[in-house]
Amino acid sequence: xxxxxxxxxxxxxxxxxxxxxxxxxxxxxxxxxxxxxxxxxxxxxxxxxxxxxxxxxxxxxxxxxxxxxxxxxxxxxxxxxxxxxxxxxxxxxxxxxxxxxxxxxxxxxxxxxxxxxxxxxxxxxxxxxxxxxxxxxxxxxxxxxxxxxxxxxxxxxxxxxxxxxxxxxxxxxxxxxxxxxxxxxxxxxxxxxxxxxxxxxxxxxxxxxxxxxxxxxxxxxxxxxxxxxxxxxxxxxxxxxxxxxxxxxxxxxxxxxxxxxxxxxxxxxxxxxxxxxxxxxxxxxxxxxxxxxxxxxxxxxxxxxxxxxxxxxxxxxxxxxxxxxxxxxxxxxxxxxxxxxxxxxxxxxxxxxxxxxxxxxxxxxxxxxxxxxxxxxxxxxxxxxxxxxxxxxxxxxxxxxxxxxxxxxxxxxxxxxxxxxxxxxxxxxxxxxxxxxxxxxxxxxxxxxxxxxxxxxxxxxxxxxxxxxxxxxxxxxxxxxxxxxxxxxxxxxxxxxxxxxxxxxxxxxxxxxxxxxxxxxxxxxxxxxxxxxxxxxxxxxxxxxxxxxxxxxxxxxxxxxxxxxxxxxxxxxxxxxxxxxxxxxxxxxxxxxxxxxxxxxxxxxxxxxxxxxxxxxxxxxxxxxxxxxxxxxxxxxxxxxxxxxxxxxxxxxxxxxxxxxxxxxxxxxxxxxxxxxxxxxxxxxxxxxxxxxxxxxxxxxxxxxxxxxxxxxxxxxxxxxxxxxxxxxxxxxxxxxxxxxxxxxxxxxxxxxxxxxxxxxxxxxxxxxxxxxxxxxxxxxxxxxxxxxxxxxxxxxxxxxxxxxxxxxxxxxxxxxxxxxxxxxxxxx
DNA sequence: AGCACGCCGACT
DNA sequence: GTCGGCGTGCTC
Numbered sequence: 108x109x110x111x112x113x114x115x116x117x118x119x120x121x122x123x124x125x126x127x128x129x130x131x132x133x134x135x136x137x138x139x140x141x142x143x144x145x146x147x148x149x150x151x152x153x154x155x156x157x158x159x160x161x162x163x164x165x166x167x168x169x170x171x172x173x174x175x176x177x178x179x180x181x182x183x184x185x186x187x188x189x190x191x192x193x194x195x196x197x198x199x200x201x202x203x204x205x206x207x208x209x210x211x212x213x214x215x216x217x218x219x220x221x222x223x224x225x226x227x228x229x230x231x232x233x234x235x236x237x238x239x240x241x242x243x244x245x246x247x248x249x250x251x252x253x254x255x256x257x258x259x260x261x262x263x264x265x266x267x268x269x270x271x272x273x274x275x276x277x278x279x280x281x282x283x284x285x286x287x288x289x290x291x292x293x294x295x296x297x298x299x300x301x302x303x304x305x306x307x308x309x310x311x312x313x314x315x316x317x318x319x320x321x322x323x324x325x326x327x328x329x330x331x332x333x334x335x336x337x338x339x340x341x342x343x344x345x346x347x348x349x350x351x352x353x354x355x356x357x358x359x360x361x362x363x364x365x366x367x368x369x370x371x372x373x374x375x376x377x378x379x380x381x382x383x384x385x386x387x388x389x390x391x392x393x394x395x396x397x398x399x400x401x402x403x404x405x406x407x408x409x410x411x412x413x414x415x416x417x418x419x420x421x422x423x424x425x426x427x428x429x430x431x432x433x434x435x436x437x438x439x440x441x442x443x444x445x446x447x448x449x450x451x452x453x454x455x456x457x458x459x460x461x462x463x464x465x466x467x468x469x470x471x472x473x474x475x476x477x478x479x480x481x482x483x484x485x486x487x488x489x490x491x492x493x494x495x496x497x498x499x500x501x502x503x504x505x506x507x508x509x510x511x512x513x514x515x516x517x518x519x520x521x522x523x524x525x526x527x528x529x530x531x532x533x534x535x536x537x538x539x540x541x542x543x544x545x546x547x548x549x550x551x552x553x554x555x556x557x558x559x560x561x562x563x564x565x566x567x568x569x570x571x572x573x574x575x576x577x578x579x580x581x582x583x584x585x586x587x588x589x590x591x592x593x594x595x596x597x598x599x600x601x602x603x604x605x606x607x608x609x610x611x612x613x614x615x616x617x618x619x620x621x622x623x624x625x626x627x628x629x630x631x632x633x634x635x636x637x638x639x640x641x642x643x644x645x646x647x648x649x650x651x652x653x654x655x656x657x658x659x660x661x662x663x664x665x666x667x668x669x670x671x672x673x674x675x676x677x678x679x680x681x682x683x684x685x686x687x688x689x690x691x692x693x694x695x696x697x698x699x700x701x702x703x704x705x706x707x708x709x710x711x712x713x714x715x716x717x718x719x720x721x722x723x724x725x726x727x728x729x730x731x732x733x734x735x736x737x738x739x740x741x742x743x744x745x746x747x748x749x750x751x752x753x754x755x756x757x758x759x760x761x762x763x764x765x766x767x768x769x770x771x772x773x774x775x776x777x778x779x780x781x782x783x784x785x786x787x788x789x790x791x792x793x794x795x796x797x798x799x800x801x802x803x804x805x806x807x808x809x810x811x812x813x814x815x816x817x818x819x820x821x822x823x824x825x826x827x828x829x830x831x832x833x834x835x836x837x838x839x840x841x842x843x844x845x846x847x848x849x850x851x852x853x854x855x856x857x858x859x860x861x862x863x864x865x866x867x868x869x870x871x872x873x874x875x876x877x878x879x880x881x882x883x884x885x886x887x888x889x890x891x892x893x894x895x896x897x898x899x900x901x902x903x904x905x906x907x908x909x910x911x912x913x914x915x916x917x918x919x920x921x922x923x924x925x926x927x928x929x930x931x932x933x934x935x936x
Numbered sequence: 937a938g939c940a941c942g943c944c945g946a947c948t
Numbered sequence: 949g950t951c952g953g954c955g956t957g958c959t960c
Contacts, residue, residue: 114960118937124960147939147959168960203937235951266939267952925956 108133110161112173114144114154115191117207117215119200119534123157125164126173135176139183143175143216149282151218153177155206157188182214184493184511186549193545199843199908199931200534208535209509213486218282221250222269225279241268245278292378294351296328296365299375303343308334311373320364325373328354351376398431405432405577412575413553418544420523420569421557423579424818425789426586429557430461432579433519434468436555441472441499446516446552450502451539453525453750454478459728460753461521462502469500476503476510505530505539508546515550518543522750523556523565524782529936536932540565559789560782563775563831564838566824589760589791589798591816596764597805607703608695608763613801614707616759617741621711625758625795626734627741628748629700630787632767634717635659635668636699637692642682644689649679655885660692661719662699700743700763708741716744749787758798760791765804769811772882774836775936777811781823784815835873837934840897841904843911844932847878852890856880858924859892865914866896874899889928 110133113123126144128136136142140156151174164170191209195202207215224245228234234242237260244259245251257265272278302308308329315322328349329335337345355361368374398406405421409432412419423429437448452461462475474488491497492511501507505528520528520540528539540556547554556565556574569576582588594610604611608631617627637660641648649658651669658667658676667676681688692699697717704713714730721727733739735754742748768780784802792798804812814823832839847862849855859878866875877894884891898907915929 111960116937116959118959120937120959122960126960144960150938150959164960170960207937237951270940 109136109159111159111163111170112136112142112156113158113160114142114173115157115206116144116146116152116154116203117210117217118152118203120203121201123202124154125168125170126154127170128159129172132173132176135179136173137181139181139185139188141177141182141214142173143177143284145171145174149218149220149280151216151282151284153214153216153284155183155188157202177216180493182210182489182493182511184513187509187511189549190509190542190546193549194535194537194542196908197545198535198537198933199911200536204534208506208530208537211482211485211489213482214489216284218284220253221281221283222253222256223247223250223279223281225272225277228275228277237268238272241265242272242277250281250283292380294376295379296349296351296354296374296376297332297346298328298334298343299372302373303346305338318364318367320360321368324354324358324361324364325368327358328374348379350379398435399428399581399583401579401581402428402432402435405579406435408577409436409555409575412577416573416575417547417552418554418556418568418573419575419577420561420565421555421577421579422561422566422569422820423557423559424582424588425559425786426582427559427579428583429521429579430464433521433555433557434465436517436519437465437469437500440517441469444516446499446514447497447512448500448517448519449507449510449512449515449543449552450500450519450521451507451528451543452502452504452521454504454527459731465500465502472498473500473502474498476501476507478504478506505537505542508539508542512550515546515552518547518552518554520554520556521558523558524560524562526779526936529934534930536935538934538936541934560785560820563778563824563827566820567828567838586792586794587797588818589788589800591788591800591802591818593807593812593816594801594803595805595807596766596803607707608700609703609707609761610801610803613759613761613803616799616801617708617761620759621708621740623758623796624737624756626737626739626754626756627759627761628754628757628787628790629704629741629743629761629763630745630748631695631697631700631743631763632745632783633659633694633696634698634719634745635670635696636662636702638694638696639692640667640678640690641693642685642687642689643691644687645682645685647682647684649676651676656883659696662702695763697743697745704741704743711741712739714739714742716742716747718745718747721747746783748790749783754790755794757790758792758796760787760798760800762787762800762802762804765802765812766806769804769806769809774831774834777809778823778827781811781815781820785818785820788815788818835897840874840899841933842935843896843898843907844935845877845894845896845911846930846932847892847894848889848928848930849926850888850890852885854923855890855892855927858918858921858927859894861921861924862914862918862929863894865917866894866910869910870896871899873897 110128111125112128113125115123136156136159138156138159141153142156143151144154145151191202191205194205222245224242224247240260241256244256253266269278273280302311312322315325331349331354332346334346337343355365365374409419409421421429421432433450437450440446440448450465465473474491476485476488489510497513501510520543523540530536543554568574592612594612596605596610599605599610620627639648639657640660649667650656651658651674656669659670660678661668665678667678682690697715701713701715704711714734716730720730734742737756762784765780765784768783769776788800791800802812802815806812810826811823831837847855847859849858863875863878874897875894878892881891881893898904911931918924918929
């Protein structure tokens with residue numbers, strides 16, 4: 108019998124901690140169980156058991172007992188911990204950090220300190236005013252949280268005062284594990300125990316003769332609960348659950364009759380746990396469109412690929428009907444092979460459309476896992492996936508990878524090129540697309556990556572035969588791809604032909620579209636009103652005091668906003684440098700574009716889609732819904748408008764400033780610009796006249812602009828690949844980003860220098876870039892330095908990781924650099 | 937990540 | 949002299 112359990116805590120610890128199993132728990136605890144453990148003098152956490160053993164820890168550690176078992180059944184299915192381990196190892200983070208990301212917060216319990224009043228103070232007790240105040244804020248019977256007491260007292264931290272009061276016995280603390288998740292309950296009705304037999308009821312009915320309402324109600328209950336059948340088998344466990352609301356539904360005077368029956372002791376109520384999971388109601392299957400020849404072919408080819416390979420890329424132009432192919436694959440996985448499917452989609456609010464589409468086909472077989480859903484729903488889905496009733500299909504964002512799957516057979520990664528598959532902060536900085544491949548290997552599932560604009564890495568893997576490659580070139584219903592015209596903004600401005608953010612051609616087309624009751628999408632990759640305010644006289648511009656960035660002017664709020672830390676500032680009345688009261692707004696954000704559209708087309712109905720207008724899920728749905736219904740004519744937005752939305756009536760798409768995309772200081776800038784522009788162009792001309800895209804840029808001569816115009820992914824792939832090979836970037840090397848942060852710029856810079864010095868002996872000089880001051884050199888009062896490590900394919904990645912970790916330890920051993928935060932970002936985007 | 941412990945400046 | 953600030957180290 109195992110006496111010790113190594114557990115994982117949801118903290119950034121490097122290793123697991125060992126707790127002793129009290130005899131009562133031995134044999135009941137399994138790997139994957141959730142246990143309650145005490146950490147430090149009083150805190151409690153729920154931890155996950157990841158090893159059971161009999162090896163006593165070294166004598167210097169005082170091993171604590173496991174305090175209790177949180178759930179009787181394991182929360183994890185066998186194998187899930189292996190994915191966690193892989194992630195921690197590959198992405199260079201603590202397993203506890205993976206645990207934190209993996210579990211919905213309702214499954215992570217943590218104790219909270221609560222304060223109560225202790226013995227009454229002696230008359231001669233000399234209390235400071237502050238102690239008096241804190242004591243007055245405590246109650247004798249209601250335990251209050253520290254935050255509550257802090258709020259009542261105000262001022263500095265109450266903790267030291269509390270400590271003194273506790274030592275004097277005037278206050279007591281208790282630790283309470285807060286149960287964050289409460290299952291939703293509904294009041295149900297059942298027969299009280301003495302009446303759970305036919306004989307008892309037969310004896311009862313004569314007494315009800317003078318109370319017809321009660322009699323009716325009781326009969327109704329018996330019918331709803333299928334009592335006759337249960338009694339015939341003499342098994343009251345077979346009684347159907349009857350919700351009180353259903354029993355009383357439409358029954359006039361039912362409440363009174365019910366109260367009377369309860370008073371007689373015939374019926375009783377009890378809380379019944381129900382699910383809150385929103386699932387598409389099981390509807391009669393929508394007959395899917397019969398597949399086109401091309402879709403049929405794609406399906407066959409995918410089958411052939413899966414016979415020999417575990418991963419296949421489905422590269423299909425926008426509107427080629429990839430979703431129909433996915434649907435068929437999922438259906439067969441579920442129905443023919445009896446296995447589960449996971450449909451991953453990027454972390455953008457657009458789930459609704461796909462949800463509805465798949466919901467119409469799979470109805471009650473589909474569960475949805477989304478970060479914007481209430482946590483309780485995620486907890487329920489998790490629990491359900493552990494059971495026999497697990498949904499065969501889960502639609503979810505990247506964290507859905509962590510859900511338990513009993514028999515996963517297929518993972519679809521839709522829009523695989525999307526950067527939101529990569530978690531940026533905090534650790535684990537994992538890419539869900541790549542992790543999906545590992546999960547598939549661990550579970551024996553297949554992976555289908557789908558997109559119109561593959562990530563270069565993915566396409567290369569496919570071309571080299573590591574993945575299968577299936578392509579679809581034809582748009583649904585043979586619609587033509589939109590015509591793309593390039594407008595040279597530099598020229599137009601020089602000739603003074605462009606006083607608005609719109610080229611004359613774009614204005615004409617917009618007007619034409621409005622006349623024909625067609626719709627327009629305008630893409631401007633910047634939110635706010637103006638990205639920069641500038642003093643007319645001296646050129647001063649307001650900057651964030653915590654970050655090294657100019658502030659964006661938001662006109663509606665009349666505030667300056669830092670887009671890095673979110674801090675708000677008042678708009679200065681005058682320039683602090685020269686006192687000039689005229690601040691000009693330079694450049695365009697979506698808000699200013701909206702104003703310009705209003706000025707040009709006062710009659711048009713306009714929607715705006717950006718971070719500022721979509722703070723809540725419902726507002727996003729509302730804006731999209733209005734546009735989809737045709738209640739708005741023009742939709743202005745940031746990246747959000749490019750994300751695979753299907754609108755039927757859009758004829759004109761304007762890309763207002765491609766240069767912002769093209770001039771990013773990033774080796775992926777052109778790849779991204781292509782993806783974004785191809786995606787947004789794909790929104791045009793789904794029905795009716797051929798769509799038109801007006802692409803405004805100052806650099807029409809760039810090859811990538813031509814590639815967008817011709818929708819020539821192959822050319823983009825060739826040119827970019829050649830460039831990456833010359834300069835040594837992915838997919839020819841793997842990257843590990845290293846960043847150092849500190850409040851003091853000199854310390855930060857010096858630490859980065861010495862870290863680089865520690866690494867240099869291990870790598871070729873060209874393979875370690877930096878340290879550099881990033882374009883935004885300070886965020887949230889922390890100065891930043893970055894290094895970029897190129898890992899050549901020949902190098903053992905494991906050794907590189909060890910080198911990095913050793914160098915990190917060496918750096919932090921220097922007293923001055925102890926407080927430098929060092930983070931690794933494996934495969935950064 | 938908390939949270940206790942310990943060192944040092946502001947104020948009674 | 950004490951209060952309360954914050955930097956440092958540990959948690960089985």
